[in-house]
Amino acid sequence: MPLRLAPEQSIADASAAMARAFAEAGLDSPQRDARFLLQGLLGLDGAQLFSASSRPLGEAAEIVSAAATRRLAHEPVSRILGKREFYGREFIVxxxxxxxxxxxxxxxxxxxxxxxxxxxxxxxxxxxxxxxxxxxxxxxxxxxxxxxxxxxxxxxxxxxxxxxxxxxxxxxxxxxxxxxxxxxxxxxxxxxxxxxxxxxxxxxxxxxxxxxxxxxxxxxxxxxxxxxxxxxxxxxxxxxxxxxxxxxxxxxxxxxxxxxxxxxxxxxxxxxxxxxxxxxxxxxxxxxxxx
Incomplete structure:
Protein backbone atom coordinates (compact mmCIF):
# COMPACT_ATOMS: atom_id res chain seq x y z
CA MET A 1 0.00 0.00 0.00
CA PRO A 2 1.38 3.44 -0.88
CA LEU A 3 1.86 5.93 1.94
CA ARG A 4 0.30 9.32 1.26
CA LEU A 5 1.45 12.29 3.30
CA ALA A 6 -0.32 15.67 3.16
CA PRO A 7 1.42 19.02 2.57
CA GLU A 8 -0.03 20.38 5.82
CA GLN A 9 1.45 17.55 7.89
CA SER A 10 4.38 18.60 10.03
CA ILE A 11 7.76 16.98 9.60
CA ALA A 12 7.35 15.36 13.02
CA ASP A 13 3.94 13.93 12.10
CA ALA A 14 5.28 12.68 8.77
CA SER A 15 8.23 11.01 10.51
CA ALA A 16 5.89 9.29 12.96
CA ALA A 17 3.55 8.13 10.18
CA MET A 18 6.46 6.76 8.16
CA ALA A 19 7.92 4.95 11.17
CA ARG A 20 4.56 3.33 11.95
CA ALA A 21 4.09 2.19 8.37
CA PHE A 22 7.64 0.84 8.20
CA ALA A 23 7.19 -1.06 11.47
CA GLU A 24 3.93 -2.58 10.24
CA ALA A 25 5.75 -3.68 7.08
CA GLY A 26 8.30 -5.52 9.21
CA LEU A 27 11.28 -3.30 8.42
CA ASP A 28 14.12 -3.63 10.92
CA SER A 29 14.79 0.03 11.76
CA PRO A 30 11.59 1.99 11.07
CA GLN A 31 12.41 5.15 13.03
CA ARG A 32 15.93 5.41 11.70
CA ASP A 33 14.77 4.82 8.12
CA ALA A 34 12.11 7.52 8.44
CA ARG A 35 14.64 9.97 9.88
CA PHE A 36 17.31 9.27 7.26
CA LEU A 37 14.83 9.56 4.40
CA LEU A 38 13.56 12.89 5.66
CA GLN A 39 17.07 14.21 6.22
CA GLY A 40 18.18 13.18 2.75
CA LEU A 41 15.08 14.37 0.92
CA LEU A 42 14.77 17.68 2.77
CA GLY A 43 18.49 18.41 2.83
CA LEU A 44 18.67 18.63 6.63
CA ASP A 45 21.05 17.17 9.17
CA GLY A 46 19.82 15.61 12.40
CA ALA A 47 19.80 18.83 14.42
CA GLN A 48 18.07 20.75 11.65
CA LEU A 49 15.43 18.04 11.28
CA PHE A 50 14.65 18.31 14.99
CA SER A 51 14.47 22.11 15.00
CA ALA A 52 12.19 22.05 11.92
CA SER A 53 9.91 19.34 13.30
CA SER A 54 6.85 21.60 13.43
CA ARG A 55 7.31 22.86 9.88
CA PRO A 56 4.77 21.52 7.34
CA LEU A 57 5.99 19.27 4.55
CA GLY A 58 4.51 21.57 1.92
CA GLU A 59 5.61 20.79 -1.64
CA ALA A 60 7.93 18.04 -0.38
CA ALA A 61 4.95 15.88 0.63
CA GLU A 62 4.73 14.19 -2.75
CA ILE A 63 8.44 13.39 -2.92
CA VAL A 64 8.52 12.09 0.65
CA SER A 65 5.40 9.97 0.06
CA ALA A 66 6.96 8.39 -3.03
CA ALA A 67 10.18 7.64 -1.17
CA ALA A 68 8.32 6.14 1.78
CA THR A 69 6.32 3.93 -0.59
CA ARG A 70 9.56 2.69 -2.15
CA ARG A 71 10.92 1.85 1.30
CA LEU A 72 7.73 -0.08 2.07
CA ALA A 73 8.64 -2.23 -0.94
CA HIS A 74 11.95 -2.97 0.88
CA GLU A 75 14.09 -0.76 -1.36
CA PRO A 76 17.09 0.30 0.76
CA VAL A 77 17.24 3.90 1.96
CA SER A 78 20.61 4.37 0.28
CA ARG A 79 19.18 3.37 -3.08
CA ILE A 80 16.21 5.69 -2.69
CA LEU A 81 18.51 8.60 -1.87
CA GLY A 82 21.16 7.50 -4.37
CA LYS A 83 24.00 7.80 -1.89
CA ARG A 84 25.69 5.89 0.90
CA GLU A 85 28.25 6.89 3.53
CA PHE A 86 31.33 4.70 3.64
CA TYR A 87 34.46 5.23 5.70
CA GLY A 88 33.36 8.77 6.52
CA ARG A 89 32.79 9.76 2.89
CA GLU A 90 29.68 9.94 0.72
CA PHE A 91 29.40 7.76 -2.38
CA ILE A 92 26.94 7.66 -5.25
CA VAL A 93 24.90 4.45 -5.41
Whole structure:
Protein backbone atom coordinates (compact mmCIF):
# COMPACT_ATOMS: atom_id res chain seq x y z
CA MET A 1 0.00 0.00 0.00
CA PRO A 2 1.38 3.44 -0.88
CA LEU A 3 1.86 5.93 1.94
CA ARG A 4 0.30 9.32 1.26
CA LEU A 5 1.45 12.29 3.30
CA ALA A 6 -0.32 15.67 3.16
CA PRO A 7 1.42 19.02 2.57
CA GLU A 8 -0.03 20.38 5.82
CA GLN A 9 1.45 17.55 7.89
CA SER A 10 4.38 18.60 10.03
CA ILE A 11 7.76 16.98 9.60
CA ALA A 12 7.35 15.36 13.02
CA ASP A 13 3.94 13.93 12.10
CA ALA A 14 5.28 12.68 8.77
CA SER A 15 8.23 11.01 10.51
CA ALA A 16 5.89 9.29 12.96
CA ALA A 17 3.55 8.13 10.18
CA MET A 18 6.46 6.76 8.16
CA ALA A 19 7.92 4.95 11.17
CA ARG A 20 4.56 3.33 11.95
CA ALA A 21 4.09 2.19 8.37
CA PHE A 22 7.64 0.84 8.20
CA ALA A 23 7.19 -1.06 11.47
CA GLU A 24 3.93 -2.58 10.24
CA ALA A 25 5.75 -3.68 7.08
CA GLY A 26 8.30 -5.52 9.21
CA LEU A 27 11.28 -3.30 8.42
CA ASP A 28 14.12 -3.63 10.92
CA SER A 29 14.79 0.03 11.76
CA PRO A 30 11.59 1.99 11.07
CA GLN A 31 12.41 5.15 13.03
CA ARG A 32 15.93 5.41 11.70
CA ASP A 33 14.77 4.82 8.12
CA ALA A 34 12.11 7.52 8.44
CA ARG A 35 14.64 9.97 9.88
CA PHE A 36 17.31 9.27 7.26
CA LEU A 37 14.83 9.56 4.40
CA LEU A 38 13.56 12.89 5.66
CA GLN A 39 17.07 14.21 6.22
CA GLY A 40 18.18 13.18 2.75
CA LEU A 41 15.08 14.37 0.92
CA LEU A 42 14.77 17.68 2.77
CA GLY A 43 18.49 18.41 2.83
CA LEU A 44 18.67 18.63 6.63
CA ASP A 45 21.05 17.17 9.17
CA GLY A 46 19.82 15.61 12.40
CA ALA A 47 19.80 18.83 14.42
CA GLN A 48 18.07 20.75 11.65
CA LEU A 49 15.43 18.04 11.28
CA PHE A 50 14.65 18.31 14.99
CA SER A 51 14.47 22.11 15.00
CA ALA A 52 12.19 22.05 11.92
CA SER A 53 9.91 19.34 13.30
CA SER A 54 6.85 21.60 13.43
CA ARG A 55 7.31 22.86 9.88
CA PRO A 56 4.77 21.52 7.34
CA LEU A 57 5.99 19.27 4.55
CA GLY A 58 4.51 21.57 1.92
CA GLU A 59 5.61 20.79 -1.64
CA ALA A 60 7.93 18.04 -0.38
CA ALA A 61 4.95 15.88 0.63
CA GLU A 62 4.73 14.19 -2.75
CA ILE A 63 8.44 13.39 -2.92
CA VAL A 64 8.52 12.09 0.65
CA SER A 65 5.40 9.97 0.06
CA ALA A 66 6.96 8.39 -3.03
CA ALA A 67 10.18 7.64 -1.17
CA ALA A 68 8.32 6.14 1.78
CA THR A 69 6.32 3.93 -0.59
CA ARG A 70 9.56 2.69 -2.15
CA ARG A 71 10.92 1.85 1.30
CA LEU A 72 7.73 -0.08 2.07
CA ALA A 73 8.64 -2.23 -0.94
CA HIS A 74 11.95 -2.97 0.88
CA GLU A 75 14.09 -0.76 -1.36
CA PRO A 76 17.09 0.30 0.76
CA VAL A 77 17.24 3.90 1.96
CA SER A 78 20.61 4.37 0.28
CA ARG A 79 19.18 3.37 -3.08
CA ILE A 80 16.21 5.69 -2.69
CA LEU A 81 18.51 8.60 -1.87
CA GLY A 82 21.16 7.50 -4.37
CA LYS A 83 24.00 7.80 -1.89
CA ARG A 84 25.69 5.89 0.90
CA GLU A 85 28.25 6.89 3.53
CA PHE A 86 31.33 4.70 3.64
CA TYR A 87 34.46 5.23 5.70
CA GLY A 88 33.36 8.77 6.52
CA ARG A 89 32.79 9.76 2.89
CA GLU A 90 29.68 9.94 0.72
CA PHE A 91 29.40 7.76 -2.38
CA ILE A 92 26.94 7.66 -5.25
CA VAL A 93 24.90 4.45 -5.41
CA UNK A 94 22.85 3.36 -8.43
CA UNK A 95 20.98 0.17 -9.39
CA UNK A 96 24.09 -0.86 -11.36
CA UNK A 97 26.27 -1.40 -8.29
CA UNK A 98 26.27 -3.27 -5.00
CA UNK A 99 24.97 -1.19 -2.10
CA UNK A 100 28.05 -0.76 0.11
CA UNK A 101 27.76 -2.34 3.57
CA UNK A 102 29.37 -0.95 6.73
CA UNK A 103 31.03 -4.36 7.23
CA UNK A 104 33.02 -3.82 4.03
CA UNK A 105 35.00 -1.13 5.86
CA UNK A 106 36.88 -4.12 7.32
CA UNK A 107 38.65 -4.47 3.95
CA UNK A 108 39.91 -0.89 4.10
CA UNK A 109 41.03 -1.25 7.71
CA UNK A 110 42.89 -4.48 6.95
CA UNK A 111 44.42 -3.16 3.73
CA UNK A 112 45.77 -0.07 5.51
CA UNK A 113 47.13 -2.30 8.27
CA UNK A 114 48.90 -4.47 5.69
CA UNK A 115 50.35 -1.44 3.92
CA UNK A 116 51.73 -0.16 7.21
CA UNK A 117 53.06 -3.49 8.45
CA UNK A 118 54.74 -4.15 5.08
CA UNK A 119 56.66 -0.88 5.26
CA UNK A 120 54.76 0.59 2.30
CA UNK A 121 53.16 3.56 4.05
CA UNK A 122 54.06 6.85 2.37
CA UNK A 123 55.45 5.10 -0.69
CA UNK A 124 54.07 5.34 -4.26
CA UNK A 125 52.43 1.91 -4.21
CA UNK A 126 50.13 0.53 -6.90
CA UNK A 127 46.78 -0.98 -5.94
CA UNK A 128 44.36 -3.09 -8.00
CA UNK A 129 40.67 -3.27 -7.13
CA UNK A 130 38.95 -6.23 -8.79
CA UNK A 131 35.22 -5.90 -9.40
CA UNK A 132 35.27 -2.31 -8.22
CA UNK A 133 31.51 -1.71 -8.45
CA UNK A 134 30.86 1.76 -7.02
CA UNK A 135 34.60 2.23 -6.53
CA UNK A 136 34.40 2.53 -2.76
CA UNK A 137 37.51 0.45 -2.08
CA UNK A 138 39.94 1.97 -4.54
CA UNK A 139 38.69 5.53 -4.03
CA UNK A 140 38.83 5.22 -0.24
CA UNK A 141 42.29 3.65 -0.24
CA UNK A 142 43.69 6.31 -2.54
CA UNK A 143 42.12 9.03 -0.42
CA UNK A 144 43.83 7.48 2.61
CA UNK A 145 47.12 6.87 0.75
CA UNK A 146 47.90 10.07 -1.19
CA UNK A 147 51.06 8.63 -2.78
CA UNK A 148 49.29 5.57 -4.19
CA UNK A 149 47.87 4.94 -7.66
CA UNK A 150 45.47 2.26 -8.76
CA UNK A 151 43.64 0.18 -11.34
CA UNK A 152 39.92 -0.51 -10.97
CA UNK A 153 38.34 -3.30 -13.02
CA UNK A 154 34.79 -4.44 -13.57
CA UNK A 155 32.91 -6.36 -16.23
CA UNK A 156 30.08 -3.81 -16.01
CA UNK A 157 30.55 -0.58 -17.95
CA UNK A 158 27.72 1.00 -15.96
CA UNK A 159 29.46 0.15 -12.70
CA UNK A 160 32.73 1.63 -13.97
CA UNK A 161 30.90 4.86 -14.76
CA UNK A 162 29.64 5.05 -11.17
CA UNK A 163 33.15 4.33 -9.90
CA UNK A 164 34.53 7.19 -12.01
CA UNK A 165 31.93 9.57 -10.60
CA UNK A 166 32.82 8.61 -7.05
CA UNK A 167 36.54 8.92 -7.74
CA UNK A 168 35.97 12.42 -9.10
CA UNK A 169 33.96 13.34 -6.00
CA UNK A 170 36.86 12.28 -3.80
CA UNK A 171 39.47 13.97 -5.99
CA UNK A 172 41.36 10.75 -6.79
CA UNK A 173 40.20 10.04 -10.37
CA UNK A 174 43.52 11.19 -11.84
CA UNK A 175 45.28 8.39 -9.92
CA UNK A 176 43.00 5.55 -11.08
CA UNK A 177 42.88 3.66 -14.37
CA UNK A 178 39.44 2.16 -15.01
CA UNK A 179 39.43 -1.03 -17.07
CA UNK A 180 36.47 -3.02 -18.37
CA UNK A 181 37.63 -6.59 -17.85
CA UNK A 182 37.17 -9.72 -15.78
CA UNK A 183 39.52 -9.87 -12.84
CA UNK A 184 42.87 -8.45 -13.93
CA UNK A 185 42.80 -9.76 -17.50
CA UNK A 186 44.80 -7.40 -19.68
CA UNK A 187 46.17 -5.46 -16.71
CA UNK A 188 49.92 -5.48 -16.30
CA UNK A 189 51.61 -5.53 -12.91
CA UNK A 190 53.37 -5.01 -10.74
CA UNK A 191 50.87 -4.38 -7.95
CA UNK A 192 51.80 -3.98 -4.33
CA UNK A 193 48.26 -4.69 -3.18
CA UNK A 194 45.18 -6.33 -4.69
CA UNK A 195 41.80 -5.78 -3.04
CA UNK A 196 38.37 -7.11 -3.89
CA UNK A 197 34.86 -7.51 -2.57
CA UNK A 198 33.84 -10.24 -5.00
CA UNK A 199 30.48 -11.96 -5.33
CA UNK A 200 30.56 -14.75 -2.76
CA UNK A 201 26.98 -15.89 -2.21
CA UNK A 202 26.41 -19.51 -3.34
CA UNK A 203 23.98 -19.34 -6.27
CA UNK A 204 21.30 -21.46 -4.62
CA UNK A 205 21.31 -19.21 -1.50
CA UNK A 206 20.42 -15.99 -3.31
CA UNK A 207 16.68 -16.68 -3.30
CA UNK A 208 16.75 -16.79 0.52
CA UNK A 209 18.45 -13.44 0.99
CA UNK A 210 16.66 -10.39 2.40
CA UNK A 211 14.54 -8.54 -0.14
CA UNK A 212 16.75 -5.46 0.28
CA UNK A 213 19.58 -7.52 -1.18
CA UNK A 214 18.11 -10.03 -3.63
CA UNK A 215 15.62 -7.58 -5.18
CA UNK A 216 17.89 -4.55 -5.49
CA UNK A 217 21.57 -5.57 -5.67
CA UNK A 218 22.78 -6.70 -9.10
CA UNK A 219 22.89 -10.50 -9.23
CA UNK A 220 26.28 -10.19 -10.90
CA UNK A 221 27.59 -8.68 -7.66
CA UNK A 222 26.13 -11.48 -5.52
CA UNK A 223 26.47 -14.80 -7.36
CA UNK A 224 29.71 -16.54 -6.46
CA UNK A 225 28.89 -19.79 -8.23
CA UNK A 226 27.86 -23.13 -6.74
CA UNK A 227 29.97 -22.79 -3.58
CA UNK A 228 30.49 -19.02 -3.58
CA UNK A 229 34.21 -19.32 -4.33
CA UNK A 230 34.36 -18.98 -8.14
CA UNK A 231 35.73 -15.43 -8.24
CA UNK A 232 38.29 -16.14 -5.51
CA UNK A 233 39.63 -18.96 -7.70
CA UNK A 234 39.85 -16.59 -10.67
CA UNK A 235 41.72 -13.98 -8.63
CA UNK A 236 44.06 -16.61 -7.21
CA UNK A 237 44.84 -17.96 -10.72
CA UNK A 238 45.63 -14.49 -11.99
CA UNK A 239 47.95 -13.70 -9.10
CA UNK A 240 50.17 -16.59 -10.25
CA UNK A 241 51.21 -14.44 -13.20
CA UNK A 242 51.84 -11.22 -11.28
CA UNK A 243 55.24 -9.99 -10.06
CA UNK A 244 55.90 -10.71 -6.40
CA UNK A 245 55.85 -9.95 -3.49
CA UNK A 246 52.12 -9.31 -3.60
CA UNK A 247 49.54 -8.72 -0.88
CA UNK A 248 45.87 -9.62 -1.41
CA UNK A 249 43.00 -8.44 0.80
CA UNK A 250 39.48 -9.70 0.07
CA UNK A 251 36.08 -9.66 1.70
CA UNK A 252 34.64 -13.07 2.57
CA UNK A 253 31.32 -14.48 3.68
CA UNK A 254 30.89 -14.96 7.42
CA UNK A 255 31.92 -18.64 7.27
CA UNK A 256 34.30 -18.57 4.29
CA UNK A 257 37.62 -17.38 5.71
CA UNK A 258 39.27 -20.80 5.90
CA UNK A 259 38.02 -21.85 2.47
CA UNK A 260 39.20 -18.63 0.82
CA UNK A 261 42.62 -18.86 2.43
CA UNK A 262 42.78 -22.43 1.11
CA UNK A 263 42.05 -21.25 -2.42
CA UNK A 264 44.89 -18.73 -2.27
CA UNK A 265 47.32 -21.14 -0.61
CA UNK A 266 47.18 -23.17 -3.83
CA UNK A 267 48.55 -20.08 -5.61
CA UNK A 268 51.44 -19.89 -3.17
CA UNK A 269 49.92 -17.37 -0.77
CA UNK A 270 50.42 -17.42 2.98
CA UNK A 271 47.79 -16.09 5.43
CA UNK A 272 48.78 -12.68 6.74
CA UNK A 273 45.93 -11.31 8.86
CA UNK A 274 42.17 -11.27 9.35
CA UNK A 275 39.68 -8.57 10.30
CA UNK A 276 36.26 -9.04 11.92
CA UNK A 277 33.13 -7.07 11.05
CA UNK A 278 30.72 -5.25 13.35
CA UNK A 279 28.96 -8.54 14.12
CA UNK A 280 32.16 -10.30 15.14
CA UNK A 281 32.48 -12.43 11.98
CA UNK A 282 35.72 -12.65 10.02
CA UNK A 283 34.91 -10.37 7.09
CA UNK A 284 38.28 -9.69 5.46
CA UNK A 285 41.38 -11.84 5.03
CA UNK A 286 44.85 -10.81 3.90
CA UNK A 287 47.36 -13.05 2.16
CA UNK A 288 50.92 -12.49 0.96
CA UNK A 289 52.62 -14.14 -2.00
CA UNK A 290 56.39 -14.08 -1.70
CA UNK A 291 59.10 -14.16 -4.33
Missing amino acids: TPDVLDPRPDTEAIVDLALEVVKSSGLAGRPIRIADIGTGSGILIATLLAELPEATGVATDVSLAALDVARQNARKLGVADRIEFVATSGLSGCEGPFDLVVSNPPYIPAEDIAGLEREVKDFDPRLALDGGPDGLDVYREIARQTLNLPRPLRVVVEVGSTQADAVEGVFSDAGAQPLARRRDLGGHVRAVAMEIHL
